[in-house]
Amino acid sequence: MTTVWAIARHMIAEGIRMKLALVFLVLIGLVVLGLPFSISGDSSLTGAVQSFMSYGLSATGVLLGMLTIFMSRSLADELVGHQIFLVMTKPVSRWQYVLGKWLGMTILNAAFLLCSGVTIYGMVHYIKRTHPPIDDRYDKAELNNEVLVARHAVRCTLPDFTKPAEMEFEQNLEEGLYDSVPDFDPAVEKARLASKYEARWRVVGPLQMRVFEFENVLCDRSPDNHVQIRYKTDVSDYASDEIFRALWVFGDPFMGARQVSRPVRQVVGRYHTVHVPADSVADDHTLTAYFYNENPYEGEPQYRNIIEFRKSNEVAVLFIVGSFEWNLVRLHILMLCKLMFLGAVALLMTTVFSFPVACLASFTIYVLAGTRSFIEEALDFSSDDFATMFTSMKEFFVQLMMQVYNVIYWIIPDFAKFDAVESLVNGRNVSLVWVLQAVFGLVLVKTVIVLGLAILLFHRREVAEVSV
Amino acid sequence: MAGQIQPVVQTAGLCKTFKDFWRRPHVEAVKDLDLEIKPGEVFGLLGPNGSGKTTTIKMLLGLLYPTKGRISVLGKPPTDVSVKARIGFLPEESYLYRFLVAHETLDYYGRLFRLPARIRSERSDRLLDMVGLRQEAKRRVGEYSKGMARRIGLAQALINDPEFLILDEPTTGLDPIGARQIKDVIRELGKKGKTILLSSHILADVEDVCDRVTILYGGQQRAAGDIGELLRKTDATQITTPSLSEKTIAQVRDLIFRLEKKDILDISNPRVRLEDFFLRIVGEAQAANIRTSGARGGGEIPDFLKQPTESTTQEVVDSLVFAASQKVDPVPIQAPLLPEATGEPSSEVIQQLMGSESAKTTPEPVEAATERPRPARPDRPREKPSADAGVIDELLGRAKQETEGHSEDKR
Structure with a gap:
């Protein structure tokens, strides 16, 4: 390890003294320190903090990704400048050399992440203190309860729609409704019927009530604690003030939970949070919420709205499971895991190609890893579900691309899966399990595979190779 | 082996x-x-x-x-x-x-x-x-x-x-x-x-x-x-002496002609080498402490580099046995500066290295006691004035003679 450490130290010194790391440090500093003065979000304190964290952390991630790729130039430079002749004629194994370089990059990245994390944390508190208040007490409470926390989310348990779908299917079958349907697939039909029932369930008509059940709400149920219901509604035929009125009732007294009601008067089409006492959660850690589509405010007219809880806007119970500080730390660990993988990729490329080619290849992989979900969706969208490779020329290329991507994505991870910025910004818990998945999947498996490949290729390479 | x-x-x-x-x-x-x-x-x-x-x-x-x-x-x-x-x-x-x-x-x-x-x-x-x-x-x-x-x-x-x-x-x-x-x-x-x-x-x-x-x-x-x-040029002999008068040179020429029937091919004053001349001038400048931002003359070779290369005892003994068995003809130019070794050279060397009593009684050059033998240069001729005499030669008491003799040859 002495040798690996010596090379890592040298890599760090090179990064700092050759000013590459410093340039990126300045850039990150400018982004992190400059953003609060250039972004205001939706003018609320919460919006300002969320915008700052979102842009600041994303920019830091991108800049450090670029830095990691550029730092791999160290190996390429030593090959071109022949400094490697002196290193490889010392008792240094090829694996020690590659590992030392990677470790140096990782330590530099970790140091930078630490700096950016501390700066972001400081700036969040600076914004919190200096942002012009609209309603100071409310603003800060909202920030503290919805952003500067680590909340776990439990989505509502949907009723089983397959039973009514099955019943309707049987009835339709008896009535012979499907007799004239060509290529009839009962499974597809049942799924369609289930979707129809779910869509109906998601719509709450005027003066109707809907029950939402949440299971495994493992919060501290003391009366002074609270949980939050987060939801977003789409309303048809809403009032001219674009505000809908409704009543939430929480807690099932038959299950040992305190029942409370919360009348709401909220803007349509935005996420809202309702605070509920934690003792409204039953002993078996279930929470029952009743939503009444009626105006609970006396003296106001009843608007005959149809309120919809869309599938994409899941209703969830949020409860605090940790602090913002630990959330921030875990997010940075996730970022570091991604950078560790990227560092291994950059070194692998540098052991094979000259720097410009290696740099281009590394950036391509970085982009592919970052946009994996998007590309998969795009390819999926382009392809006809029932088509084969030989259906058409277009289908041939789409299918071919999918096969190529399948091979590439066998090793390239989906960086979006380990992107916790949105969770942090929304005050969601960046769970330890998530971090462990990243450490295991990204670092211990994929990074080790890539590094192993880099070492193998570098071992076979003649460092004084001359191509004539 | x-x-x-x-x-x-x-x-x-x-x-x-x-x-x-x-x-x-x-x-x-x-x-x-x-x-x-x-x-x-x-x-x-x-x-x-x-x-x-x-x-x-x-x-x-x-x-x-x-x-x-x-x-x-x-x-x-x-x-x-x-x-x-x-x-x-x-x-x-x-x-x-x-x-x-x-x-x-x-x-x-x-x-x-x-x-x-x-x-x-x-x-x-x-x-x-x-x-x-x-x-x-x-x-x-x-x-x-x-x-x-x-x-x-x-x-x-x-x-x-x-x-x-x-x-x-x-x-x-x-x-x-x-x-x-x-x-x-x-x-x-x-x-x-x-x-x-x-x-x-x-x-x-x-x-x-x-x-x-x-x-x-x-x-x-x-x-x-x-x-x-x-x-080595075997068809010519070079003798360097302090400056000689024309008369002496003529006598030497006559002597050579009389004894060998050969003439002297070249007589000239030797020149100092440019390298030596340059080093003398720079040495004087350094002695006068004239400022430079470049490298100085350099110092002594560090002690750690002066340690003899480590060898195993077996290697040393093997090399010495091999060296001592080689025929080394002394060059009889002057009376030896170091006492002549007595007895069989190889056995003496081995005894010396093994620290036997008989070896201790043999007069030794001081360097031989402080320097370890060079394990594997048995067949290397001692020609250059800077060359190390080597343990074998020193123990045999012939180092000085050989060095000087070969130095003469080389010039």
């Missing part, structure tokens, strides 16, 4: 072919090279540009892989990492890190040899003293002149006190002081039993320090052998 000395470098049928982009053979840089470098010898690798010297060195260091043939360095393949702990290498150019200062450079390479911090620091200081860059130790290597960078290159090659030193064009880019110093270092290390492979274009340098040379051309070995044997 007793008497069988493991060569430091051995190559058999070594070939290196460089390929083009399409992996087709394009240039045969080295062809069927059989090389053997014995422990303790200063070996010169000569040849014009493109003759395969550097390619050979790179293969010996595992930086290039041979296309064909076998290589053994210190008994192991060159890719064996453990071997490299015993090798020092100065490449043809100083491939140093521009962002490190001199001291950090040496410290870094010391770390790669896993030297403890105290030793790294101590050796770095000593080596910087030796190469005359102690004053510039805090300057970044990127700011150094080429010659200064070469000096740091030499220092890094010595940081591990190597058994086997490979110097590729070591005097290129150096001023005469630096070049002389490198030659001094080579001589000094050679004396201490280190094995040195020297590749150089500057033939005078090679002639000054090497015991054996091989000349490459077109990647093939064209000539090889002991440098004294290769360069």
